[in-house]
Amino acid sequence: MWRRTGFDGSVGAARAAAGLFLLAGVLAVLGIAQPHSRTRDLLVVAVADFGIAAAAWWVPWQRLHPRATVALAVAGLAVLAFSTWAFGGTASGTGPFFVLLFAWVGLHHPPWIAYALAPLTATAYVVPLVATHQPPEVVGSAVVFVPVVTAVAVLIAGRVRQWRDARAEVAAAERWRASLMLTLAHDVRSPLTAVQGALELLDEDADLPPERRARLTAAALRQVARIARLASGLLDVGRVEDGVLRLDLRAVPVRAAAHDAVSLTPQADAVIDVDPGLTVTADPDRLEQMLVNLIGNAVRHGAAPICVSAAAADGSALSITVRDHGRGVPEASVGSLFSRYGGDGSAHSVGLGLWIVRELARAHGGDLTYEPADPGARFVITLPQQGPAQGKAAQPNG
Structure with a gap:
């Protein structure tokens, strides 16, 4: 889910960090102009902030690991630790920047990054306070402060994830509509x-x-x-x-249904290996629709010969297999084969995708599964030979 970093990848995360550290550097420079300021310490902070901003902007992050930008947060914590120590243990000046840094973490990284940074944040916050001999109640504020900034990052990360999921769903829905067109x-x-x-x-x-x-x-x-x-x-x-699909169940000769589906599929070079006496209780139109879809899918994505076979799986079930001899389904695509919005957005078949084939099979009380073949792909429709209860409605899944 978090293969990319934040809204627009590692580069986007780094650009946002560059702006954050540039702001911190500018504020440090403005602080130098204030009376009674600690010029040397502020200069060190400004140089460090500008240096991190430059690295965030110029490093080719797209060539590195997607989580490499976490190094910018670590560098930022080091600067905040120095600032807290340099200014006599006063955390009030650095506290907002801790929050801003963790807001950036939440925007551009998954929640576990915030949890992983929590111990380092506690160290960057507590050690300067102890080193400057702050009273116990000030040091003890870390018990509240560190969980709060961590929670900020986690909450933001959760919202970003919801936003990403919603955007992906909208994009998938648009692909589905385009597929129908x-x-x-x-x-x-x-x-x-x-x-x-x-x-x-x-x-x-x-x-x-x-x-x-x-x-x-x-x-x-x-x-x-x-x-x-x-x-x-x-x-x-x-x-x-x-969930209102109704089935017109009757005894259907499987071999005849397979022949009809092949005849309705352009360019299908199919071998039918089905016992002429084999029947199944099903909706004939929906069964034909499932077979046409699977055979068409084999024509488009597989290679001849395409084999349609059927056999009694056990005493109460029947399996109908459509197998091709192509390259098979890539391992990375197996998990989304039966997704509502699975596929690549193209549609050149009478059917409407593996999703609806599986849903129609489930409406019959059965299922659709994928098995790798050597070579090719094998899709298996499993149906109860007696069918579901008469007139059962299909219930959507997934």
């Missing part, structure tokens, strides 16, 4: 073109042989059915999210 643009245009071509031929050539006319009509009707399935799939997204 791409689905419509890609999957509606192709069947509409086929329907238009068939109708033009029927209109232009009144003397077409009956067999040719019947083939054109059947082809046009298949494409119209494809558009209807796409529309149904789009509606299913809302139904699944609202």
Whole structure:
């Protein structure tokens, strides 16, 4: 979650630190002009602050570890420790800068960084007070002060994390909407073109042989059915999210469903290995939708041959497997395969992603899982052979 540092990476964190230390240096210089000021000590503080600001600005932080900017906080604590000691143990002048430093930590680092810096902060605060022989009640203020500045960082870090999560969710939702638009643009245009071509031929050539006319009509009707399935799939997204998807359960021959799904998937070079007598209690349209989606996914991301197989998993369950022989799913992507907003934002299939396939499988009382193959990827739909209770609504997950 915290792979990057703060709002805009290590460089952004360093730039913010540069501004903070530049401000501290300028205030130290202004302090020199005050009467009865400790010029030498203030000069040391100013030079140190300006030096840290310069390092924060000029060091190529993007080439270093994302947490390397924590070194700026450590350097800042050293300057604050010196300032507290130099000015006779007066922490009131340095206290605001402790708070500002930890606010910066919270803005640009995860909470554990603040906890890790707490012991060093206590040392930077307490040792100068002890060294300047401050009364016990002043030294004891560290019991309150250090937890307070740590809490400031932790609270800010928590809010930043919520903001980052919200921003990521909005971006993912936008990608999802763009994906739906791409689905419509890609999957509606192709069947509409086929329907238009068939109708033009029927209109232009009144003397077409009956067999040719019947083939054109059947082809046009298949494409119209494809558009209807796409529309149904789009509606299913809302139904699944609202938990109101209803299933029309009946005994479905699995081999026939697999053949239909392959015929509806352009360029699918698929081998079907399913016992002709194997059936499952399912909603035929939703089962077809799941298979079309998985086969289309294998066509786009895998390699031929694509194998569709089915077998009884045990006495009460059935597994339907769609396997390709491509490169498989990268390990880094496995965790988000079935995410609501998973994927790369592209959509070139009648289906609407692995997320909805899994939700439809769960609506049937089953599930969708991924297994690496050698080579390729294997997606397995597991369904109870008797199906869920009649008319069960799909409950959204994830």
